[in-house]
Amino acid sequence: MTARTPTDAVRDIPEATVARLPVYLRALTALADQGITTCSSEDLATAAGVNSAKLRKDLSYLGSYGTRGVGYDVDYLRYQIAREIGVTQDWPVVIVGIGNLGHALANFSGFRSRGFRVVALLDADPALHEQQVAGIVVRPFDDLEQIVRENDVAIGVISVPAFAAQDVADRMVAAGISSILNFAPTVLSVPPGVDVRKVDLSIELQILAYHEQRKAHGEPV
Amino acid sequence: MTARTPTDAVRDIPEATVARLPVYLRALTALADQGITTCSSEDLATAAGVNSAKLRKDLSYLGSYGTRGVGYDVDYLRYQIAREIGVTQDWPVVIVGIGNLGHALANFSGFRSRGFRVVALLDADPALHEQQVAGIVVRPFDDLEQIVRENDVAIGVISVPAFAAQDVADRMVAAGISSILNFAPTVLSVPPGVDVRKVDLSIELQILAYHEQRKAHGEPV
DNA sequence: TGCGTTTTGTTCTCACGTTCACAAACTCCT
């Protein structure tokens, strides 16, 4: 991931910072909703649940958008972060696998409000086709290629059972999708250049269980 | 309870390792299902999607459960990891907020099979009470304290809208819950000693969007 | 038994991430 144009100084933002930018974005939106127009790094850090030094360092990777002695303009900073993340326009998204979880995802209002637009719901089960979920008609999985082509879809969401996930991922990649959010509890293998992020409920619970066990077993509070 | 015996030298396992142990556990289960009884660190690392040096280092924090020149006994290692995580018995879990996502969580079979048992579904909306979801009757949120007490619940799942999440968390903590898995898109503040992990769909998508934008903008593949 | 092969467990080094601490830069007040 090197070799850029000389003019485009491509600050490469650390991955840990990238993962926090959406949190800052949401915190800024919350502040704006409260009518707050200016905030200090301390205020924003509190709202985002991080420490203020980290926040300032994170923001410094984007540029110098604050004013010393004053703080940050909420709307301006919000726009700058949104631009950096790339959510100033909507990204088209397809969801494959309309089971319980797929239903929930399709109905999730946060997509629309945060820069994403569900352009299609796909499922291999013919019993679901023509049904409406969240106001969108479920279509056959085989329509994937066409939908990706017509809507220029780059991001796919997988909410199928584990055994089917790799096949779906392969088809997505072949169709031109290059970012995948995977809810299936399995390791996906994809070619280089394709990003996969996974969300795994039982892993999160197991991590909690580990710490819980330690609490119970270790010192008595 | 008791302090640890001097021999039990309280290995504190790095957080990064803890987060991977469940992945290894699942990979081992997959291998066992294929009838494989022994595997090398290379095999397991491939199945888990990590590099073998990292895997061996992770396992070394637990103890020395492999055999040089041979590899790991799948069942034995699986048991050791399960024991370390604390999922050799079931953890009782309550889910609060039975909307679309709560439905999906209640029906998620991975809970049961990975060391967790949903003991109650709670919702503040009376319209849902007495309804069955995934074979469990939805009960009023006010039953929380009683349920936690009677079932010795330590882990709670929050799948309510963002505006209600902090209240639910406060009530959970007051009831004695000390680990929370939060699906609401908001920062929870909890007293020290309480663990919170969050799962946030739009944040994951925004991280993908950031990288996607870079791909499109940077080199032409 | 002893040698060669395999594979683990661990050490060492480097990269990444977090936090501290402070100079620079801005506002406000006299």
Place this chain on the structure above:
DNA sequence: AGGAGTTTGTGAACGTGAGAACAAAACGCA
């Protein structure tokens, strides 16, 4: 205008994590 008070942006120190590399330990075979 100048000094006091704020708050940002960043350099430097520290801690954690990742990967390469290798010694130690097991096995198999002559």
